[in-house]
Amino acid sequence: MADTSDRWSTDELALLKSMRVPSGTPAKADPSNRVATSVNAAQLGKRLFADPRFSRNGAIACASCHAVDRQFEDGRPLAIGLGTGVRRTMPVVGVAGSPWLFWDGRKDSVWSQAIGPIEDHNEHAGTRLRAAHVLAEHYRGEYESLFGPLPNLSALPRDAGPLGTDIEKAAWRALDERTRTDVSRVFANLGKAIAAYEATLQYGPSNFDTYVEGVLTGDPGKLAVLSAVEKAGLRLFMSKGQCVTCHTGPMLSDRQFHNIGVPPRSGVASDTGRAAAVDKVLRDEFNCMGPFSDARPEQCEELQFISTDDPQMLAAFKTPSLRNVALRPPYMHAGQFASLEAVMRHYADAPAAAIGHSELKKIALSDEEQRQLVALLGAFSGPIVER
Numbered sequence: 001m002a003d004t005s006d007r008w009s010t011d012e013l014a015l016l017k018s019m020r021v022p023s024g025t026p027a028k029a030d031p032s033n034r035v036a037t038s039v040n041a042a043q044l045g046k047r048l049f050a051d052p053r054f055s056r057n058g059a060i061a062c063a064s065c066h067a068v069d070r071q072f073e074d075g076r077p078l079a080i081g082l083g084t085g086v087r088r089t090m091p092v093v094g095v096a097g098s099p100w101l102f103w104d105g106r107k108d109s110v111w112s113q114a115i116g117p118i119e120d121h122n123e124h125a126g127t128r129l130r131a132a133h134v135l136a137e138h139y140r141g142e143y144e145s146l147f148g149p150l151p152n153l154s155a156l157p158r159d160a161g162p163l164g165t166d167i168e169k170a171a172w173r174a175l176d177e178r179t180r181t182d183v184s185r186v187f188a189n190l191g192k193a194i195a196a197y198e199a200t201l202q203y204g205p206s207n208f209d210t211y212v213e214g215v216l217t218g219d220p221g222k223l224a225v226l227s228a229v230e231k232a233g234l235r236l237f238m239s240k241g242q243c244v245t246c247h248t249g250p251m252l253s254d255r256q257f258h259n260i261g262v263p264p265r266s267g268v269a270s271d272t273g274r275a276a277a278v279d280k281v282l283r284d285e286f287n288c289m290g291p292f293s294d295a296r297p298e299q300c301e302e303l304q305f306i307s308t309d310d311p312q313m314l315a316a317f318k319t320p321s322l323r324n325v326a327l328r329p330p331y332m333h334a335g336q337f338a339s340l341e342a343v344m345r346h347y348a349d350a351p352a353a354a355i356g357h358s359e360l361k362k363i364a365l366s367d368e369e370q371r372q373l374v375a376l377l378g379a380f381s382g383p384i385v386e387r
């Protein structure tokens, strides 16, 4: 039954409405990726996502770290591929439309993000030219029907790329510029197909979404899906806890960057986060304004209006989505916290940041309030759907 715990102000109602998971709407098109919403590209991308042949040892695929049965994560504090990384794996569900990718936002599209791991020495540790060879050998038909003819790679070495070993870098420099551009274009297209697949991965409705429907329609059955404790948690989330200032919108993330004073992992140097990424994304040949983007420059607003000298960006990280958060510990950019209880203690303590300045205000959350928030976070869990 509707009671006082289900009464929300007009402002809160508008916010709650905007936080519901979208139902069935197709993924937003990305002007920098002309195959972003192509079904054929998504089908190809799904196979590429699971294919370990792009990696140096033939054993690492995107799906090794982003496992379908683990919320598209790996459950580890730090990712392990060919080496151990310095940050936690992020879920890929619902990333389409995110203006910035990675914890620090050093990529400005899902497709340019997708090719990053393939050349990263800690992840696939592959090379650009190897990626083109694998596509030519195993996916020629599907690739060419989407992107046109592949360049002739038969005379080229197996491995070459600007980020590989010294030998691979030298092999890359030895290619003429035209060939390098052709190979880089194939590499970009690989990312575009994977991005089309990622755009099909979305969160379905959670109890939170059903409850909001209940608030909007007065349906008592829907209002009853949240317990009293979860409703108390939602009240805190929307008001005293100030969670909704950053965890807002359908993904429960503003998709922007904040320093919230999460301590660095012991023995690991502080991560400067967003501050070091702005330059990287501006210089990235695979950004929205670059030669491999399908966008016109004026469609690259995020990149054009990027703020380059904001002191707040030191040790700031992208606000993670809270969808399905209870199903995928550990938490934070380097897996610093093993449980949601530990996350809530962090918000209650609001410690000063190791570097930069924490945006968190001291809000004195009691133990009971922390429990209520943890209960609410569980109500954000729902199915993952492939649309």
Ligand code: HEC
Binding pocket: 049, 060, 061, 062, 063, 064, 065, 066, 079, 080, 081, 082, 085, 087, 088, 089, 090, 091, 092, 095, 098, 100, 101, 102, 103, 104, 110, 113, 114, 115, 117, 118, 122, 123, 124, 194
């Ligand atoms: C070795 C484990 C590993 C592999 C392999 C890997 N990833 Fe990731 N992924 C990560 C980590 C760690 C991060 C966060 C890294 C960072 O922020 O610096 C991440 C971040 C992402 C993100 C950003 C999500 C967001 O919200 O910004 C996407 C998308 C993604 N990976 C997709 C992929 C794709 C596609 C592949 C295959 C081409 C792949 N990953 C391969 C570990 C991995």
Ligand code: HEC
Binding pocket: 237, 241, 242, 243, 244, 245, 246, 247, 257, 258, 259, 260, 262, 317, 318, 319, 320, 321, 322, 325, 330, 331, 332, 333, 334, 340, 343, 347, 359, 360, 373, 377
């Ligand atoms: C100032 C913006 C801001 C506010 C306010 C805020 N958060 Fe966060 N939240 C973040 C950022 C940024 C991270 C990631 C920080 C990092 O890894 O360094 C995060 C991480 C989290 C995580 C871990 C998710 C994951 O996948 O690792 C949870 C859970 C969480 N917040 C819940 C809450 C709750 C509950 C509140 C209110 C008490 C709250 N947040 C208030 C920005 C905010």
